[in-house]
Amino acid sequence: MYLVSLIKEKSEKLMTYDENNIFAKILKGEIPCKKIYEDKYIFSFHDINPQKKIHALVIPKGKYIDLDDFCINASANEMVGLFKGINIVAEMLGVSLKNGDGYRALSNIGKNGGQEVPHLHFHIFGGEKIGKMVE
Numbered sequence: 001m002y003l004v005s006l007i008k009e010k011s012e013k014l015m016t017y018d019e020n021n022i023f024a025k026i027l028k029g030e031i032p033c034k035k036i037y038e039d040k041y042i043f044s045f046h047d048i049n050p051q052k053k054i055h056a057l058v059i060p061k062g063k064y065i066d067l068d069d070f071c072i073n074a075s076a077n078e079m080v081g082l083f084k085g086i087n088i089v090a091e092m093l094g095v096s097l098k099n100g101d102g103y104r105a106l107s108n109i110g111k112n113g114g115q116e117v118p119h120l121h122f123h124i125f126g127g128e129k130i131g132k133m134v135e
Protein backbone atom coordinates (compact mmCIF):
# COMPACT_ATOMS: atom_id res chain seq x y z
CA MET A 1 0.00 0.00 0.00
CA TYR A 2 2.81 2.37 0.95
CA LEU A 3 4.53 1.72 -2.39
CA VAL A 4 1.27 2.29 -4.32
CA SER A 5 0.65 5.62 -2.59
CA LEU A 6 4.27 6.66 -3.20
CA ILE A 7 3.95 5.87 -6.92
CA LYS A 8 0.60 7.65 -7.05
CA GLU A 9 2.04 10.73 -5.38
CA LYS A 10 4.95 10.72 -7.84
CA SER A 11 2.65 10.34 -10.85
CA GLU A 12 0.44 13.19 -9.66
CA LYS A 13 3.49 15.42 -9.39
CA LEU A 14 4.87 14.50 -12.80
CA MET A 15 1.72 14.44 -14.90
CA THR A 16 -1.00 16.93 -15.68
CA TYR A 17 -3.66 15.90 -18.14
CA ASP A 18 -4.04 18.38 -21.00
CA GLU A 19 -7.80 18.98 -21.27
CA ASN A 20 -7.33 20.37 -24.77
CA ASN A 21 -5.44 17.49 -26.37
CA ILE A 22 -6.90 16.35 -29.68
CA PHE A 23 -8.43 13.13 -28.32
CA ALA A 24 -10.06 15.02 -25.43
CA LYS A 25 -11.65 17.24 -28.09
CA ILE A 26 -12.84 14.18 -30.04
CA LEU A 27 -14.38 12.75 -26.85
CA LYS A 28 -16.16 16.07 -26.22
CA GLY A 29 -17.44 16.06 -29.82
CA GLU A 30 -15.56 19.26 -30.64
CA ILE A 31 -13.61 17.61 -33.48
CA PRO A 32 -15.08 15.12 -35.98
CA CYS A 33 -13.79 11.59 -36.34
CA LYS A 34 -14.68 8.35 -38.14
CA LYS A 35 -16.24 6.59 -35.17
CA ILE A 36 -16.14 2.80 -34.92
CA TYR A 37 -17.51 2.01 -31.46
CA GLU A 38 -18.34 3.53 -28.09
CA ASP A 39 -19.43 2.19 -24.71
CA LYS A 40 -19.28 3.28 -21.06
CA TYR A 41 -15.49 2.94 -20.88
CA ILE A 42 -14.02 3.44 -24.34
CA PHE A 43 -14.28 5.27 -27.64
CA SER A 44 -12.84 4.01 -30.92
CA PHE A 45 -12.25 5.69 -34.26
CA HIS A 46 -10.12 5.37 -37.40
CA ASP A 47 -6.65 6.96 -37.35
CA ILE A 48 -6.56 10.10 -39.49
CA ASN A 49 -3.24 9.02 -41.03
CA PRO A 50 -3.47 5.23 -41.42
CA GLN A 51 -0.16 3.36 -41.41
CA LYS A 52 -1.72 0.03 -42.46
CA LYS A 53 -4.86 -1.10 -44.36
CA ILE A 54 -6.69 -1.02 -41.05
CA HIS A 55 -5.50 1.46 -38.45
CA ALA A 56 -7.90 2.22 -35.61
CA LEU A 57 -7.48 3.83 -32.22
CA VAL A 58 -9.07 2.76 -28.95
CA ILE A 59 -9.07 5.27 -26.09
CA PRO A 60 -10.46 5.18 -22.57
CA LYS A 61 -13.12 7.79 -21.79
CA GLY A 62 -11.29 8.60 -18.56
CA LYS A 63 -8.60 11.28 -18.50
CA TYR A 64 -5.40 9.23 -18.62
CA ILE A 65 -2.24 10.52 -20.23
CA ASP A 66 -0.62 7.18 -21.01
CA LEU A 67 -0.48 3.53 -19.99
CA ASP A 68 1.59 4.30 -16.87
CA ASP A 69 -0.98 6.84 -15.68
CA PHE A 70 -3.78 4.36 -16.45
CA CYS A 71 -2.13 1.46 -14.61
CA ILE A 72 -1.57 3.60 -11.53
CA ASN A 73 -4.84 5.51 -11.42
CA ALA A 74 -7.61 3.70 -13.33
CA SER A 75 -10.24 1.57 -11.60
CA ALA A 76 -10.45 -2.17 -12.15
CA ASN A 77 -13.65 -1.65 -14.17
CA GLU A 78 -11.93 0.88 -16.43
CA MET A 79 -9.06 -1.55 -17.00
CA VAL A 80 -11.36 -4.40 -17.92
CA GLY A 81 -13.41 -2.00 -20.06
CA LEU A 82 -10.39 -0.90 -22.07
CA PHE A 83 -9.04 -4.37 -22.75
CA LYS A 84 -12.44 -5.82 -23.55
CA GLY A 85 -12.97 -2.79 -25.80
CA ILE A 86 -9.84 -3.55 -27.81
CA ASN A 87 -11.17 -7.05 -28.40
CA ILE A 88 -14.64 -5.79 -29.36
CA VAL A 89 -13.20 -3.30 -31.86
CA ALA A 90 -10.83 -5.92 -33.34
CA GLU A 91 -13.78 -8.18 -33.93
CA MET A 92 -15.85 -5.35 -35.42
CA LEU A 93 -12.99 -4.63 -37.84
CA GLY A 94 -12.72 -8.32 -38.78
CA VAL A 95 -9.14 -8.67 -37.61
CA SER A 96 -9.51 -10.71 -34.42
CA LEU A 97 -8.58 -14.38 -34.53
CA LYS A 98 -12.28 -15.14 -34.16
CA ASN A 99 -13.08 -13.66 -37.57
CA GLY A 100 -9.78 -12.64 -39.20
CA ASP A 101 -6.02 -13.09 -39.39
CA GLY A 102 -4.85 -11.16 -36.37
CA TYR A 103 -3.64 -7.67 -35.64
CA ARG A 104 -1.21 -5.66 -33.56
CA ALA A 105 -2.34 -3.60 -30.56
CA LEU A 106 0.26 -1.05 -29.58
CA SER A 107 0.52 1.85 -27.18
CA ASN A 108 3.31 4.43 -27.30
CA ILE A 109 4.31 5.89 -23.96
CA GLY A 110 6.13 9.19 -23.52
CA LYS A 111 8.95 10.76 -25.48
CA ASN A 112 11.07 7.67 -26.07
CA GLY A 113 7.96 5.63 -26.87
CA GLY A 114 7.06 8.11 -29.61
CA GLN A 115 3.75 9.22 -28.10
CA GLU A 116 2.35 12.32 -29.80
CA VAL A 117 -1.12 12.67 -28.31
CA PRO A 118 -1.18 12.82 -24.48
CA HIS A 119 -4.36 10.79 -23.96
CA LEU A 120 -3.84 7.02 -23.59
CA HIS A 121 -4.58 5.21 -26.83
CA PHE A 122 -4.04 1.80 -28.32
CA HIS A 123 -3.38 1.58 -32.04
CA ILE A 124 -4.97 -1.41 -33.78
CA PHE A 125 -3.13 -2.32 -36.98
CA GLY A 126 -4.52 -5.03 -39.25
CA GLY A 127 -5.83 -6.06 -42.66
CA GLU A 128 -2.35 -7.07 -43.85
CA LYS A 129 1.00 -8.30 -42.44
CA ILE A 130 2.12 -5.70 -39.96
CA GLY A 131 5.82 -6.49 -40.31
CA LYS A 132 8.76 -5.84 -38.02
CA MET A 133 7.92 -5.04 -34.45
CA VAL A 134 10.50 -2.29 -34.10
CA GLU A 135 12.36 -0.44 -36.84
Ligand code: AMP
Nearest residue numbers: 022033046047048049108114115116117
Ligand atom coordinates in the same frame (compact mmCIF):
# COMPACT_ATOMS: atom_id res chain seq x y z
P1 AMP B 1 0.93 8.39 -31.03
O1 AMP B 1 2.15 8.78 -31.80
O2 AMP B 1 1.00 6.99 -30.50
O3 AMP B 1 0.59 9.41 -29.98
O4 AMP B 1 -0.25 8.36 -32.08
C1 AMP B 1 -1.12 9.41 -32.31
C2 AMP B 1 -1.97 9.02 -33.48
O5 AMP B 1 -3.10 9.87 -33.51
C3 AMP B 1 -1.28 9.13 -34.83
O6 AMP B 1 -1.32 7.85 -35.48
C4 AMP B 1 -2.11 10.17 -35.58
O7 AMP B 1 -2.24 9.90 -36.96
C5 AMP B 1 -3.45 10.08 -34.86
N1 AMP B 1 -4.28 11.28 -34.91
C6 AMP B 1 -3.91 12.55 -34.66
N2 AMP B 1 -4.96 13.39 -34.79
C7 AMP B 1 -6.02 12.62 -35.12
C8 AMP B 1 -7.39 12.87 -35.40
N3 AMP B 1 -7.90 14.13 -35.35
N4 AMP B 1 -8.20 11.83 -35.69
C9 AMP B 1 -7.72 10.58 -35.75
N5 AMP B 1 -6.43 10.27 -35.50
C10 AMP B 1 -5.59 11.27 -35.19
